[in-house]
Structures are given as structure tokens and as C-alpha cells.
Amino acid sequence: MGHWIRHAARLAAVSLLSFCAAVQAADVVNVYSARKEVLIRPLLDRFSEQTGIRVNMLSADAGALLSRLRSEGRNTPADVLLTVDAGNLHRAREAGVLQPTESKVLDEHVPAAFRDPEGYWFGLSKRARVIFRSKERTEQGAIDSYEALADPRWRGEVCIRSSNNIYNQSLVASLIAHQGVEVTENWVEGLVANMARSPQGGDRDQIRAVAAGQCDLAVANTYYFGRMLADEDSRAVAEQVALVWPNQGGRGAHVNVSGAGVTKHAKHTENAVRLLEYLVGSEAQRWYAEANFEYPVREGVEISPVLREFGEFQSDDLNLSKLGVYNDEAVRLMDRAGWR
Ligand SMILES: [Fe+2]
The missing domain is CATH 3.40.190.10 (Periplasmic binding protein-like II)
Incomplete structure (x- = not known):
């Protein structure tokens, strides 16, 4: 825990004390997020209501989160890395901070083009x-x-x-x-x-x-x-x-994605997978994409009125x-x- 506090002290604008107290409880999942908390918090709260799993979130930019995961190694409290751009997701895989996830739900709802072929990361929204x-x-x-x-x-x-x-x-x-x-x-x-x-x-x-x-x-x-x-x-x-x-x-x-993967040293792997599966549910997909003016990765999910005005398009597969x-x-x- 001391190790975590030392690292955490460097990050501003997060409720560190509550994060710290919660990281090791059983029914939690800890997320490192390159997305702003306001854009995703309501969704995480709904996940918690439905599952009883509390979500602790630490926001920083993509590069900072990756260096952090690297330096923390097996001591990281993070179970999930949430970031933008397949380039960043791939870098995280290459850096050895992610682990492959096997999930029928994720494979079914995230089209193959938008996820790592070996399940190290999954796209959640499309731009x-x-x-x-x-x-x-x-x-x-x-x-x-x-x-x-x-x-x-x-x-x-x-x-x-x-x-x-x-x-x-x-x-x-x-x-x-x-x-x-x-x-x-x-x-x-x-x-x-x-x-x-x-x-x-x-x-x-x-x-x-x-x-x-x-x-x-x-x-x-x-x-x-x-x-x-x-x-x-x-x-x-x-x-x-x-x-x-x-x-x-x-x-x-x-096209590119925002996406997420389970960290290599996750302590709450099951909860992490449940969170990813929740995020590809129809309701979550619509909300998450709409909050960010993005497209859902899942097929058949309604897009926001602003995006509808952009018209339909064919994307690179x-x-x-x-x-x-x-x-x-x-x-x-x-x-x-x-x-x-
Ligand atoms: Fe951006």
C-alpha cells in the first residue's frame, strides 16, 4: 500500500484517499483511464448498481498511464486500462502490461477489426x-x-x-x-x-x-x-x-477506437472482464458513444442525432x-x- 500511495501522490485531481481505501476490497475493479472521468462516470455508476462492484478510477493521459503501469509492474492496483487509439492499445500490449481475455460476449459484440486478434484489448467506441x-x-x-x-x-x-x-x-x-x-x-x-x-x-x-x-x-x-x-x-x-x-x-x-484491456497483473480479473462486457452492452454502448460524440463499436446500436446528420459511411475494415x-x-x- 505504501508503494501505491507514493505513486498516487504524483497524480492530481483524483480522490486518492477513497481510491486507496478501496483498491484492495473484494468487490471492486480499479481502472486507469485516459478518458475524462465525467465522460464515463455515470456509466460506471450504473455498472456498480447492477453488479455491486465498485469502480475506482484514476484519470491521466495515455502516455502517463502506460509508464505508470510499467513502473508499478506486479504491484499495480489497476485491473483495467482504458485508453484511446489502437496505437496506444497496441503499445500497452507490447509493453507487457495487458493480458489476453477470453470472452464470448466481447468476441460476439466487438467486430473482429476492432479488437486485438488475441484478446489483449477491445474497442469500445469508434471514431x-x-x-x-x-x-x-x-x-x-x-x-x-x-x-x-x-x-x-x-x-x-x-x-x-x-x-x-x-x-x-x-x-x-x-x-x-x-x-x-x-x-x-x-x-x-x-x-x-x-x-x-x-x-x-x-x-x-x-x-x-x-x-x-x-x-x-x-x-x-x-x-x-x-x-x-x-x-x-x-x-x-x-x-x-x-x-x-x-x-x-x-x-x-x-477509423480508430477508444478501447480497454485487462492488465497483466490485475487482482480482480473477473470483475475486470465483467466491466468490459458491461461496456459492450447495448445500453452502455449507446450512452458511451453519445457522451463522446463517437460511434458505438457494436452493430445495431443507435447513434446520436448529431452523428446521424453526418450520414452513413463505409469504414476501412x-x-x-x-x-x-x-x-x-x-x-x-x-x-x-x-x-x-
Ligand atoms: Fe481526441
Whole structure:
């Protein structure tokens, strides 16, 4: 326990005392989460009501949670790691901090493309990384694929965030998986040549830059656009921009997940699996996806009204573990091509 307290002291904004007192009780499950507590707490509370299992949660960013799991080793109190991006989930598997889970419920409700082939992690919600265009300065149909972002026609017109960002690394990894390193490298070089500015800011900043006239095109995740449309302060900005579903009729739009896995040294493995199974239930799927402006991973679950307006789309069915497999290669390639 002393070990845990020492580590815990470094984390702010968590109710550490209650977490500490509870970590070793029998009917608990301890979650390390890269998602904000407000976005998931109501769901966890409902799980507790239904099962009597208390959920303790510690929030931090994905990188911090992984280093923490690594340094804690077998002393970790964490039973579940909840994080975003298949690239991060794969890194956690590679770091040896997850264990495989066998569950008929998870296998049945999480489509194969959205989980680790050996059960080390499972997608819980889905997002697409797509193209946004200026409604004012571009026509509908002016761009219809990721490949076209490298077309000289768009010189100086593309806004996209830095290559440090895992979402971009995963997008590039998906291209490597489909087309190989050489074709992808040419594409990245073309994309870098088309950038309107040195990469800066997050996904929402790219959408804002299109609205502000700094570029005609941006790349961003769908939920950021959803949040902007749902927020009175940013709706007018978002409405100047149109969402483009890329590569429809071809391999489909690049998708990624938020997801979770049971930790290697979980002390409450059964409870951990029950929590994951709960999170893929229809009700939980709808709520979790809606709270985050994301898509449920489970088929046949209703999506939120904001997302319904985005329309139906075809998504890339690449197994997302490939995004992790090609991550290193993607990072090196982006570096060579001068993507800051
Ligand atoms: Fe994000």
C-alpha cells in the first residue's frame, strides 16, 4: 500500500484517499483511464448498481498511464486500462502490461477489426479521421480521398496537426498497411508540401483554421466536429465546414477506437472482464458513444442525432492492431518526410 500511495501522490485531481481505501476490497475493479472521468462516470455508476462492484478510477493521459503501469509492474492496483487509439492499445500490449481475455460476449459484440486478434484489448467506441472542407471556397466532391490530400492542386491548403499525434501516426500506419512504405512516403511528402502552415494545435484548431480562411482543407476526428456543432460557442464556426467521408466505394474511411484491456497483473480479473462486457452492452454502448460524440463499436446500436446528420459511411475494415504494428514505421517515415 505504501508503494501505491507514493505513486498516487504524483497524480492530481483524483480522490486518492477513497481510491486507496478501496483498491484492495473484494468487490471492486480499479481502472486507469485516459478518458475524462465525467465522460464515463455515470456509466460506471450504473455498472456498480447492477453488479455491486465498485469502480475506482484514476484519470491521466495515455502516455502517463502506460509508464505508470510499467513502473508499478506486479504491484499495480489497476485491473483495467482504458485508453484511446489502437496505437496506444497496441503499445500497452507490447509493453507487457495487458493480458489476453477470453470472452464470448466481447468476441460476439466487438467486430473482429476492432479488437486485438488475441484478446489483449477491445474497442469500445469508434471514431473516424476524416477530411473537412470549406463550404465557401470548395465545391462538394472537390476531394474524395486521403490520397488526394497530396494532390498539387491543394498546395498550401491543408491544415493538419503534428506528427507527434497518435491519430496521425495511425492514419499513416493504415496507409502503410494498405499500400506499403514507398507509396505512403510519396503521399506524406505530397501532404507536407500542401500544408498551409507548420503543424500546430489540436484537431479542433484545424477545423477552425478552415473556417478562418487559413486553409481549404483539414484533417480531424469526427467527434471533435460533433462537439463543435453541439456547443453554442463553436457551432457557427463548425457550420462553415463540411465533413467529407474519404475513400467511399474504395477501402473506406480510416477509423480508430477508444478501447480497454485487462492488465497483466490485475487482482480482480473477473470483475475486470465483467466491466468490459458491461461496456459492450447495448445500453452502455449507446450512452458511451453519445457522451463522446463517437460511434458505438457494436452493430445495431443507435447513434446520436448529431452523428446521424453526418450520414452513413463505409469504414476501412483493416484490423486495427495493424495500426500498432506499423506505428514505428509510420513515425520514421513522417520524420523523413519532414512532417513536424
Ligand atoms: Fe481526441
